[in-house]
Amino acid sequence: MKWRQAAANAITILVRAGKQFIGADLRSIQIPGADLSNGVFDSATLQDADLRDVDLRGVWLRQADLSEAQLTGVQFGELPYPAEDSAIYSCAYSPDGRSIAVGLLNGDISVYSTSNWERTRTLRGHPSTVECVVYSPTGDKIASSSRDKTVRLWSMATGSQLRTLSGHTGSVNGVAYSSQGELVASGSDDGTVRIWDVISGGCRKVLSGHTGGVSGIAYSPNGHQVASCSVDTTIRLWDVETGECDHNLSGHRKKVADVAYSPHGDQIASASFDNTVRLWDAKTGAGIHILYGHTGIVCTVAFSPQGGQVTSGGADSTLRFWDVKTGSCRHISTSDRGAARAVSYSPKGDTVASANGDGTLRLWNASTGASRHVSSGYGTTVQSIKYLPKENFIVSGNGDSTIHLRDMETGICRRTLRGHTGAVLSVDCSPQGNLIASGCGDKSVRLWKMDSGECQHILTGHTDCVNSVSFSPEGDMIASASSDDEVRLWDVTTGECRKILSHLDAVMTVAFSPNGKQIATGSRDCTIGLWDVRSGEYSKMLKDHIGCIRQVVYSPLGNQLASASNDMTIQLWMLEGASIFDGLNRDTFGDYGRLTLTGHTDQICGITYSANGKLLVSGSVDKTVRIWDTSSGEC
Numbered sequence: 204m205k206w207r208q209a210a211a212n213a214i215t216i217l218v219r220a221g222k223q224f225i226g227a228d229l230r231s232i233q234i235p236g237a238d239l240s241n242g243v244f245d246s247a248t249l250q251d252a253d254l255r256d257v258d259l260r261g262v263w264l265r266q267a268d269l270s271e272a273q274l275t276g277v278q279f280g281e282l283p284y285p286a287e288d289s290a291i292y293s294c295a296y297s298p299d300g301r302s303i304a305v306g307l308l309n310g311d312i313s314v315y316s317t318s319n320w321e322r323t324r325t326l327r328g329h330p331s332t333v334e335c336v337v338y339s340p341t342g343d344k345i346a347s348s349s350r351d352k353t354v355r356l357w358s359m360a361t362g363s364q365l366r367t368l369s370g371h372t373g374s375v376n377g378v379a380y381s382s383q384g385e386l387v388a389s390g391s392d393d394g395t396v397r398i399w400d401v402i403s404g405g406c407r408k409v410l411s412g413h414t415g416g417v418s419g420i421a422y423s424p425n426g427h428q429v430a431s432c433s434v435d436t437t438i439r440l441w442d443v444e445t446g447e448c449d450h451n452l453s454g455h456r457k458k459v460a461d462v463a464y465s466p467h468g469d470q471i472a473s474a475s476f477d478n479t480v481r482l483w484d485a486k487t488g489a490g491i492h493i494l495y496g497h498t499g500i501v502c503t504v505a506f507s508p509q510g511g512q513v514t515s516g517g518a519d520s521t522l523r524f525w526d527v528k529t530g531s532c533r534h535i536s537t538s539d540r541g542a543a544r545a546v547s548y549s550p551k552g553d554t555v556a557s558a559n560g561d562g563t564l565r566l567w568n569a570s571t572g573a574s575r576h577v578s579s580g581y582g583t584t585v586q587s588i589k590y591l592p593k594e595n596f597i598v599s600g601n602g603d604s605t606i607h608l609r610d611m612e613t614g615i616c617r618r619t620l621r622g623h624t625g626a627v628l629s630v631d632c633s634p635q636g637n638l639i640a641s642g643c644g645d646k647s648v649r650l651w652k653m654d655s656g657e658c659q660h661i662l663t664g665h666t667d668c669v670n671s672v673s674f675s676p677e678g679d680m681i682a683s684a685s686s687d688d689e690v691r692l693w694d695v696t697t698g699e700c701r702k703i704l705s706h707l708d709a710v711m712t713v714a715f716s717p718n719g720k721q722i723a724t725g726s727r728d729c730t731i732g733l734w735d736v737r738s739g740e741y742s743k744m745l746k747d748h749i750g751c752i753r754q755v756v757y758s759p760l761g762n763q764l765a766s767a768s769n770d771m772t773i774q775l776w777m778l779e780g781a782s783i784f785d786g787l788n789r790d791t792f793g794d795y796g797r798l799t800l801t802g803h804t805d806q807i808c809g810i811t812y813s814a815n816g817k818l819l820v821s822g823s824v825d826k827t828v829r830i831w832d833t834s835s836g837e838c
Contacts, residue, residue, distance in 0.1 A: 207253070211237035218242040221570035237702050263573070269612075291558045293335050293545045298342040300550040305564060306333025312347055312357070317549075321777060324362045328355055330823050331456070331805045334376045335545075339384045344401075346387050348375035350805050350824060354389045354402065366404040370397060373750075374769070374806070377420035386443070388429045390417030392750060392769065396431045398443060408446045412439055416750070423485065426467040430485075432459035438473050440488065450488030454481060457708060458727065461503045461827040466510040470527065474501040476686070476709065476727075478667075480515045482527065482799055492530035496523055499646075500686060500709075501666050503545045507569065508552040515570070516543025518644060518668055518686070520625060524572055538565060542644070587629045591636060591653075598639055600627030606641055606651070609645070618656050622649060629671045633678040638695070640681050644670030648683045648696065652805030660698035664691060671712045675736075676719040684710035690724050702739040712754045717761040725752025731766050731776075745776055747797060754809055758816040763833060765819055767807035773800040773821055775833060798836045804828055 211234040215325040223243040235255040240754050243263045245316040250268050256276035293306035302323065304314045310329035312321055329349040336347045345357040354375055372549045373392030380387055387399045396410040396417055415434030422429055429441045438452040438459055457476035464471055464485065471483040480501055499518035506513055507573035513525045522543055524534040543557040548569065587600040597609045606620035606627055627645030632639055639651040648669055667686035674681055681693045686709035692702040708728035715722055722734045731745040731752060750770030757764055764776040775798040805825035812819055819831045829838050
């Protein structure tokens, strides 16, 4: 009957407009053939409804009542999605919305058709993580930036690499096309912005002024200006023609991770590690709104194509949809997939794609914030591992919020510890082998019993991700390092916080000295702090790295400290009293008691000493493992 068709058309239109039917009484509704894909019908009553040939793919139907409903020909199941064997780090829609490109941890770029989510091309050439991908204005080219310090230009017609733009001396974190597609701007950890000629591949200008690495880049819609954001907490607006800095926007208290222009070029949005998004006047540099709400660092920001909405993603596992005019938050979408590394609007503005902390791609309804579908990713991401010799187990902290205990010989998972609600970023085992400590993106530290898997304590107090945990040599204390700029010392027996040590920026790593009297901490501010455990006093700062400190570790004798950094170097530090030990001498380590180990070509992920302290092993994103002599520094 015509009225059934009219009802089906009407509800299809409502779902497309973002109307949600949570708890709605829709019993006996007659809507055969309706397209309800991606709709939200949680707890709805659809008893005795005529749902023949209805498209229910991607629909939220939790606790919905479908008893006695006519379901002949119904299409259930997830919509197609990209499935990758490597984590997704960046994403971008093509100008016509028909394809989406994703940059991967392994250096590849995959291009998918958005109509059926089939992979149409794989672009290979980068040897390490693709930090940013962007289409040219005409959609016939892609520019990509990578930790390999290059920008690469690709032909979409053939999938071939057109040019490699070399000159940066650090990871290239952002890339953007000019409005005419003739120029490309790039920003790097080396603190510079470069303007490149797409045709010749030559570098037209090097823009210097930031005092820290450049973390994001954006071209103004008219092509006359470039915005760059930095670890130095500022945003700079550059005149492309003259290379002069028109404005230096200050206000953020921590690293600015991303920057974006509005479609008309009159406003700029910035995302920061201070948990805020800011809107700025692009002409005057004046602040317009400070958008509060995120409870963790904000990693990414994007304007809708119409300019009325801004979407931000952060480490608190939420996407927030903001009204540009009022600064109010329209929607909050919570993800079970970890922090959003990047967000991109479809050209029509109806969909937002996010590259998530667990390496997957997720699509969201831009009007309602509802999740449309999520890619399968590549399995559980292992964030941290620890060897437990007493049990011959490997303990791993995983991106899916679990901790696995695996048999060293067989690789079989013997026990899974559950309780965290975010990625488990760090694990450590007590010296006695009876306890496991875990630090998580959910801002908590958990203490687990090895024999039963029971959670003994949940240690709360941090206000951001817990990046690192470490047991004291006696096993009576745990140190935890967090992106809230603090290190906390906890009593293992009672779970109480004994002391709080404060850095100037996020603390990424912490370690006890072998005698338990000292703690070393490494921070995003490129410094290493040495602390007295008993008093909690700051005793010394070690400063030579020019990138975020990823790990610190003491030698077995405690006479040396090794630090690994995003600047691709390892520093060996001779500690006080080290000259009395054989194998270490002031001549090798210089007047400052420091030895720099170079050779890795990308950020260093982990370091560990041999049992006798004579060797140091390092692993890097450059896919190599290096073994170093700790007395000479030779590889």
